[in-house]
Amino acid sequence: MKAAVLRSSRAALRPCTCRHLVGRSYSSTESSPESKVAILGAAGGIGQPLALLMKLNPLISSLSLYDIANTPGVAADVSHINSRAQVAGYAGEEQLGEALDGSDIVIIPAGVPRKPGMTRDDLFKINAGIVKSLCTAIAKYCPNALVNMISNPVNSTVPIAAEVFKKAGTFDERKLFGVTTLDVVRAKTFYAGKVKVPVAEVNVPVVGGHAGITILPLFSQAAPKSSNLSDDDIKALTKRTQDGGTEVVEAKAGKGSATLSMAYAGAVFADACLKGLNGVPDIVECSFVQSSITDLPFFASKVRLGKNGVEEVFGLGPLSDYEQQGLESLKPELKASIEKGVEFANQN
Ligand SMILES: NC(=O)c1ccc[n+]([C@@H]2O[C@H](COP(=O)([O-])OP(=O)(O)OC[C@H]3O[C@@H](n4cnc5c(N)ncnc54)[C@H](O)[C@@H]3O)[C@@H](O)[C@H]2O)c1
Numbered sequence: 272m273k274a275a276v277l278r279s280s281r282a283a284l285r286p287c288t289c290r291h292l293v294g295r296s297y298s299s300t301e302s303s304p305e306s307k308v309a310i311l312g313a314a315g316g317i318g319q320p321l322a323l324l325m326k327l328n329p330l331i332s333s334l335s336l337y338d339i340a341n342t343p344g345v346a347a348d349v350s351h352i353n354s355r356a357q358v359a360g361y362a363g364e365e366q367l368g369e370a371l372d373g374s375d376i377v378i379i380p381a382g383v384p385r386k387p388g389m390t391r392d393d394l395f396k397i398n399a400g401i402v403k404s405l406c407t408a409i410a411k412y413c414p415n416a417l418v419n420m421i422s423n424p425v426n427s428t429v430p431i432a433a434e435v436f437k438k439a440g441t442f443d444e445r446k447l448f449g450v451t452t453l454d455v456v457r458a459k460t461f462y463a464g465k466v467k468v469p470v471a472e473v474n475v476p477v478v479g480g481h482a483g484i485t486i487l488p489l490f491s492q493a494a495p496k497s498s499n500l501s502d503d504d505i506k507a508l509t510k511r512t513q514d515g516g517t518e519v520v521e522a523k524a525g526k527g528s529a530t531l532s533m534a535y536a537g538a539v540f541a542d543a544c545l546k547g548l549n550g551v552p553d554i555v556e557c558s559f560v561q562s563s564i565t566d567l568p569f570f571a572s573k574v575r576l577g578k579n580g581v582e583e584v585f586g587l588g589p590l591s592d593y594e595q596q597g598l599e600s601l602k603p604e605l606k607a608s609i610e611k612g613v614e615f616a617n618q619n
């Protein structure tokens with residue numbers, strides 16, 4: 272069973288009166304374009320709260336919820352919320368094409384999460400294959416969509432997606448994103464708590480990748496600046512940001528990894544992508560993208576989002592000695608994870 276499907280056309284305009292949790296609001300005199308967003312893995316721990324948050328986003332006219340099972344229930348539930356997006360649930364591979372058809376953004380939280388004692392790379396064996404088959408379908412059914420990759424290990428799943436798209440002849444480096452927003456969310460929260468400033472005023476760029484030491488928060492560039500932080504404070508904040516995922520995995524004690532904070536982070540990043548697609552100026556977020564700012568082919572840094580996805584990849588800016596050391600230390604691990612993804616995509 273599935274709910275009614277609404278096909279999207281970005282050119283069509285329709286009035287909207289909903290308010291959005293994290294973005295701008297639209298009055299009845301404004302219009303927002305139609306946009307279709309698909310979530311793959313929508314019945315999971317991240318997928319369900321992410322579906323809820325996406326249903327509240329007034330920039331979305333069509334929300335497509337896909338999983339291997341259980342999406343009809345999630346879709347029926349979310350669809351009763353009185354906001355703009357029309358919701359459709361799709362279950363099983365035979366419905367994947369319809370779920371993806373016409374999507375402007377595809378968000379991928381499909382795959383297994385960590386248990387205590389595991390690294391993100393331990394998920395590669397299962398998640399690499401899942402991501403590969405989902406990206407093969409994206410190349411076929413919505414080759415122009417922006418892809419927001421959440422499935423771990425992000426340092427490898429993004430290169431896998433790139434290789435799949437290259438083979439299909441659909442790769443556009445401006446449209447593929449590893450979602451590292453949760454690292455930024457954590458860095459902001461931990462910094463605000465330490466420096467004792469309102470968290471809403473805080474910004475901290477986080478660069479590199481999304482696993483352990485490859486997560487490099489740049490507290491030397493944090494805003495507002497603090498003169499009270501010692502070197503030890505910065506080391507502790509850096510370590511807590513790098514270990515944020517493990518902190519949640521251990522606290523959940525075998526019941527998975529971050530889902531609620533990740534759904535929030537995924538919603539923030541998707542909202543930024545939607546705003547960029549809609550021509551809102553100066554939308555800047557950190558993301559793991561194809562990059563030439565270091566000698567690695569993929570790297571997370573600040574990117575400006577626009578009508579075609581990435582419009583500009585920003586450089587790292589001035590780094591402290593500690594951050595410079597962190598940058599050099601992360602490169603071998605990040606390089607190996609990228610190469611592992613590329614190799615997997617090309618050998619299977
Ligand atoms: N990027 C990040 O910052 C970040 C943060 C948290 C979690 N994650 C990752 O996100 C992934 C999902 O985490 P979760 O807690 O939601 O896991 P979960 O097990 O609760 O949910 C995953 C969902 O994916 C579905 N799924 C499996 N194979 C699929 C396929 N072929 N097609 C569609 N759906 C499929 C499952 O049925 C399940 O509903 C994990 O890999 C996790 O490590 C990433």
Ligand SMILES: O=C(O)C[C@H](O)C(=O)O
Binds near residue numbers: 391519
């Ligand atoms: O830590 C994990 O395994 C999930 C995710 O990557 C996170 O940072 O919370």
